[in-house]
Amino acid sequence: MFVIPAKAGISANRPQDPHFREDDKEENPILFLTNMGHNNRMKVKIYQPSKNAMQSGRGKTKTWLLEYELETPRTPEPLMGWVSSGDTLNQVRLKFDCVDKAVAYAKKEGWEYTVIPHQERVVQPRNYLDNFKYRPHEEAS
Amino acid sequence: MPKLKINDTEIEVAQGTSILQAAEMLGYEIPRFCYHDKLSVPANCRMCLVEVKGAPKPVASCAMAAGENMEVFTGTEMVHKARKGVMEFLLINHPLDCPICDQGGECDLQDQAVGYGYDRSRYYESKRAVKDKELGPLVKTVMTRCIQCTRCVRFADEIAGTPDLGLLNRGEDAEIGTLVEKMIGSELSGNLVDVCPVGALTNKPYAFKARSWELRKTETIDVHDAVGSNIRVDARGGEVMRVLPRLHEEINEEWTNDRSRYAIDGLKKGRLDTPYVRNAKTGKLEKASWEKALETIAVKIAQTDKNKIAALAGDLCDVESVVALKDILDNLGTPHRDCRIDGAHFDASTRSGYIFNTGIANIEQADCILLVGTNPRVEATLVNARIRKTWLEKRLPVGLIGEPADLTYKHTYIGVGPDSLQALASGQHSFAEKIKNAKNPVMIVGMGVFQRADGLALHAQLHDFAEKMGFVKDGWNGFNILHTEAGRVGALDVGFTPATNGMDFAHIVEGTENGKVDVLFLLNADFARALGDNAFVIYQGHHGDSSAAHADVILPGAAYTEKEATYVNMEGRAQIAKRAVYAPGEAREDWKILRALSTALGKPLPYDDLGTLRQRIAKEFPHIASPDVRVVAPWKQFGQAGAVKMEPFHNAVRNFYKTNVITKASAVMTACVEKFLSKNDERKAA
Numbered sequence: 001m002f003v004i005p006a007k008a009g010i011s012a013n014r015p016q017d018p019h020f021r022e023d024d025k026e027e028n029p030i031l032f033l034t035n036m037g038h039n040n041r042m043k044v045k046i047y048q049p050s051k052n053a054m055q056s057g058r059g060k061t062k063t064w065l066l067e068y069e070l071e072t073p074r075t076p077e078p079l080m081g082w083v084s085s086g087d088t089l090n091q092v093r094l095k096f097d098c099v100d101k102a103v104a105y106a107k108k109e110g111w112e113y114t115v116i117p118h119q120e121r122v123v124q125p126r127n128y129l130d131n132f133k134y135r136p137h138e139e140a141s
Numbered sequence: 142m143p144k145l146k147i148n149d150t151e152i153e154v155a156q157g158t159s160i161l162q163a164a165e166m167l168g169y170e171i172p173r174f175c176y177h178d179k180l181s182v183p184a185n186c187r188m189c190l191v192e193v194k195g196a197p198k199p200v201a202s203c204a205m206a207a208g209e210n211m212e213v214f215t216g217t218e219m220v221h222k223a224r225k226g227v228m229e230f231l232l233i234n235h236p237l238d239c240p241i242c243d244q245g246g247e248c249d250l251q252d253q254a255v256g257y258g259y260d261r262s263r264y265y266e267s268k269r270a271v272k273d274k275e276l277g278p279l280v281k282t283v284m285t286r287c288i289q290c291t292r293c294v295r296f297a298d299e300i301a302g303t304p305d306l307g308l309l310n311r312g313e314d315a316e317i318g319t320l321v322e323k324m325i326g327s328e329l330s331g332n333l334v335d336v337c338p339v340g341a342l343t344n345k346p347y348a349f350k351a352r353s354w355e356l357r358k359t360e361t362i363d364v365h366d367a368v369g370s371n372i373r374v375d376a377r378g379g380e381v382m383r384v385l386p387r388l389h390e391e392i393n394e395e396w397t398n399d400r401s402r403y404a405i406d407g408l409k410k411g412r413l414d415t416p417y418v419r420n421a422k423t424g425k426l427e428k429a430s431w432e433k434a435l436e437t438i439a440v441k442i443a444q445t446d447k448n449k450i451a452a453l454a455g456d457l458c459d460v461e462s463v464v465a466l467k468d469i470l471d472n473l474g475t476p477h478r479d480c481r482i483d484g485a486h487f488d489a490s491t492r493s494g495y496i497f498n499t500g501i502a503n504i505e506q507a508d509c510i511l512l513v514g515t516n517p518r519v520e521a522t523l524v525n526a527r528i529r530k531t532w533l534e535k536r537l538p539v540g541l542i543g544e545p546a547d548l549t550y551k552h553t554y555i556g557v558g559p560d561s562l563q564a565l566a567s568g569q570h571s572f573a574e575k576i577k578n579a580k581n582p583v584m585i586v587g588m589g590v591f592q593r594a595d596g597l598a599l600h601a602q603l604h605d606f607a608e609k610m611g612f613v614k615d616g617w618n619g620f621n622i623l624h625t626e627a628g629r630v631g632a633l634d635v636g637f638t639p640a641t642n643g644m645d646f647a648h649i650v651e652g653t654e655n656g657k658v659d660v661l662f663l664l665n666a667d668f669a670r671a672l673g674d675n676a677f678v679i680y681q682g683h684h685g686d687s688s689a690a691h692a693d694v695i696l697p698g699a700a701y702t703e704k705e706a707t708y709v710n711m712e713g714r715a716q717i718a719k720r721a722v723y724a725p726g727e728a729r730e731d732w733k734i735l736r737a738l739s740t741a742l743g744k745p746l747p748y749d750d751l752g753t754l755r756q757r758i759a760k761e762f763p764h765i766a767s768p769d770v771r772v773v774a775p776w777k778q779f780g781q782a783g784a785v786k787m788e789p790f791h792n793a794v795r796n797f798y799k800t801n802v803i804t805k806a807s808a809v810m811t812a813c814v815e816k817f818l819s820k821n822d823e824r825k826a827a
Contacts, residue, residue: 049358049360051387053335053373056173056338059170069719069720073722073723074378074722114717119387119388120390122390123166125155125156126158127182128184128206129157131182136536
């Protein structure tokens with residue numbers, strides 16, 4: 001059906017193949033599975049961390065973060081079996097005061113970005129007196 | 142609208158707002174344990190004390206409503222001293238467990254002790270110990286750590302609607318418990334862990350597995366039901382360790398159900414991590430390379446009559462892969478495709494006929510609710526929580542047609558089947574009066590209503606019923622379909638239903654037996670129906686479940702935590718799920734596999750990356766392109782007139798804990814089935 005070029009021992013290697021050429025992709029689907037689906041532009045996501053459901057504090061929910069998308073899987077390293085990754089951008093998080101600044105920065109760098117919309121908290125006024133508020137026991141008709 | 146001063150900043154707040162809430166609006170954070178935004182105010186932890194000018198003593202700010210001309214101080218010497226006193230009393234009986242406590246690192250008590258704790262204890266008497274409670278396989282208890290904030294009690298009472306927990310005894314003997322020891326059989330019990338400000342209630346399957354600061358947090362979307370809850374997936378290395386809900390006021394508020402939270406161990410079991418091809422001689426599935434798998438498919442499809450190729454998309458499909466598969470089918474020229482693999486018959490041509498038109502948040506505006514053939518507590522727990530919230534607020538009338546169920550709120554049971562709909566339409570049943578008098582009536586129709594041969598006729602009948610009873614009127618659409626599968630609405634939106642002269646699910650499955658279908662492509666489609674032996678079955682998915690066993694070629698795909706993908710929830714809101722970890726082994730993102738397959742078939746799809754694919758989707762289906770927007774649909778005619786059988790309705794989901802391949806592979810969910818479901822439920826589920 002299709003010919004797999006000899007240069008590619010590809011199917012197992014997920015990281016980008018340095019030999020990959022743009023015109024190969026039409027003939028060779030496997031190359032697509034291994035390298036493609038990401039063009040060379042860096043991908044980032046911009047979001048405002050939501051409040052940790054486990055805690056009440058909102059300290060870290062005010063800044064906007066710009067994070068790089070995972071580009072390679074984490075794998076066990078051969079010596080100790082610890083989780084490793086060659087992708088150093090994994091650890092980088094840029095902080096911005098507002099979403100516009102983050103977007104402007106990503107645009108300036110020519111990155112592909114996605115903005116995860118911020119969810120506004122709706123606080124219903126509540127106080128102790130509400131515990132004694134009259135509520136009908138039966139359904140209203 | 143009282144106007145008050147907090148730390149010399151003036152603010153005007155709504156009547157009934159507490160001082161704590163007002164301070165929070167200004168950005169002053171006040172420490173608290175018992176107060177929670179979504180729960181009632183008990184004011185029993187006393188941590189939120191503030192100084193109010195003129196008051197002789199410190200005031201609990203969560204309990205005191207803001208008053209006109211109040212002057213509040215949140216950071217004075219007196220406030221600090223008062224809070225330190227409270228903290229010292231709280232810590233008297235709190236064990237020094239932090240190094241071995243799962244809450245360590247994300248504990249309110251730990252954090253606030255840094256600000257208000259003493260550096261040594263002045264307490265020399267013996268400490269109190271409390272016996273741990275057995276709450277089932279999901280929630281672990283270490284009751285000595287409990288500080289009696291009663292958040293769990295209020296959550297179980299108010300949100301979950303299973304009032305099993307309580308504060309027993311008094312004084313030093315006070316403890317949280319169930320009086321007669323029993324498990325918490327709520328579908329929302331995982332949230333007890335979240336609301337607990339200390340480590341008294343923790344996540345049992347996650348116990349001692351990881352620390353919160355080691356985890357890589359990814360904000361994404363849940364696929365275990367069609368609600369589309371916003372979640373945060375916490376992963377360490379390549380492993381998903383836990384799932385937490387995140388705030389989305391219009392969908393899940395701050396909760397999520399137990400399935401989405403605890404089924405993640407299923408992501409590690411029974412995974413397809415390499416392609417398989419069935420050996421023609423031995424008849425066994427053998428591991429193969431991607432080349433071999435794709436080539437086998439390409440050879441087979443080249444030999445097959447194009448009209449005998451069919452495809453089914455299942456319950457966990459993302460929009461991107463469904464569109465890619467649809468494009469391949471269009472290139473091949475076959476009309477046979479369907480996404481309703483539970484055998485539901487309804488008219489998919491009109492969008493308002495298959496989405497949750499009212500919107501989940503707008504349930505709160507309803508003043509009368511009619512449930513038809515559904516148990517939302519099991520099928521969409523957070524929709525049920527929303528109904529309960531509305532019911533608590535207004536005690537609105539709720540009617541139920543279908544299987545009797547414990548919905549956690551009072552309701553009128555009307556009947557079992559379509560005859561009850563007729564009784565309502567003709568006004569024979571007294572509930573009809575309540576619907577007619579309501580300003581914003583809501584009707585929620587379960588998928589079970591359509592999983593029968595007369596589904597299309599019922600769809601038309603429900604349309605007329607909704608119009609006649611006033612569910613749909615100017616400015617209000619109260620007609621809702623409650624989907625149970627995350628991928629369904631997305632697949633319907635992009636038209637993955639039989640094209641002209643195409644076969645639907647039932648006919649495709651029959652076709653594999655009677656020779657009308659020679660090649661069947663299953664995209665994440667897992668169903669219990671047996672397939673004929675003669676058809677060549679291609680299965681693309683992430684779990685080796687029943688459908689994969691039938692397959693001749695298996696293409697390993699990625700699960701929802703492993704791909705960037707769009708899902709459309711039951712309200713028609715597109716949301717983007719992000720990748721938290723990579724799929725195991727050779728497994729790939731679904732749309733990429735299909736893109737590669739299209740090349741193997743000789744007609745490459747015109748998109749090379751996710752961006753171009755999304756542009757292609759946006760062009761044809763613009764409403765999917767704008768994430769997190771609930772796109773409403775105009776009310777139109779749908780369904781097909783026909784005879785309706787007077788058989789009782791059956792619910793679409795019987796077993797809450799086992800609904801898709803991930804939950805089926807999950808050992809935690811199996812433990813839940815054993816503990817929580819009665820023998821009767823289990824038999825039904827099988």
